[in-house]
Amino acid sequence: MKHISASHESFAEIAAAAARLLTGLEKLTDADVSAPSRLPGWTKGHVLSHLARQAPALERLLEWARTGVENPQYADRAARDAEIEAGACRPAAELVADIAETAARFQRTIESLPGPAWRATIQPFTGEVCTPERILVIRLRELEVHHTDLDIGYGFSDIPQPALGIVLDDVTGYLAPADETPHFVLRDENGEVIHRFGTGGPTVSGPRAAVLAWLTGRSAGEGLTSTAPLPVLPGWI
Incomplete structure (x- = not known):
């Protein structure tokens, strides 16, 4: 699976993707949150809840890499789905604030992760065994693809090269x-x-x-x- 190196450039890509998302959410209303997204069965609120909760889930894997103590991304799929569902109906301002806060915390975590931790072995929810550099790709992928899923004027052609x-x-x-x-x-x-x-x-x-x-x-x-x-x-x- 694709990895990118832990570098200022890759950290900047993730920060820029989060900033683009937050800019797109500036005019989001409570009515928008309950409207369908481009993902079958998910409202925009579900997509936003997933993005907010995904950041701390990935941080658990980074903590695993830092400490060597196994710390799963999610307990199981049911727990993941319940977490998304629980947050999907919140007001727009609360969802956007959650995304902003968790994105900022994730950014601080990757930028401060010690060098040896980047060479540790972890296992994301998908089952692959990898180093934390894989987490950088996962986060960037989720930010960009789910941004298009929100159907708020951002498409695949808007993703920078x-x-x-x-x-x-x-x-x-x-x-x-x-x-x-x-x-x-x-x-x-x-x-x-x-x-x-x-x-x-x-x-x-x-x-x-x-x-x-x-x-x-x-x-x-x-x-x-x-x-x-x-x-x-x-x-x-």
Whole structure:
């Protein structure tokens, strides 16, 4: 799975993504919170509650890395889902304040994590064994993809290229080893290969933002072309 190094540059990418999200939330109303998001079954409040609670969950993994004492991201899926549900109906101002506070605390945690801790071994909720550098990708991915899920005027084409590249690499890295992923070649609009899934199969081409929207299940393939019918992708996390 994709990692990025623990550096001022990667920390800045996460801070910038959080700032873009908070700017987009400035005019959020209580009515907006209860409106549907782009995720089936989730209101905008559910997405916001998830983003707020995800930061301290990832901090538990960073504390595991710092101390060597196992500290799971969540007790189990039921606990995670209950936590999201419990916060989803809060007023807009409370949700936004929660996101701002937890994002700032997460930023302080990554920027102060000691060097040896970045080389420790931890295990996120998804089951992979990794170092804390993986947490940087997870946080950036969640901020950017869920920002688009809120349907507040921010789309995949609005994600800056450095962040877009990191998230796209991560998603292709997730799909590549999956048994259900069909064989095909993925290229950008300039013909550059983004990823080869298996051997052979059709060639799917398009802008990287449109590619990411499709790979994450956020679009049916709008903006893409294919030399055969678009492959059917397995579900993404």
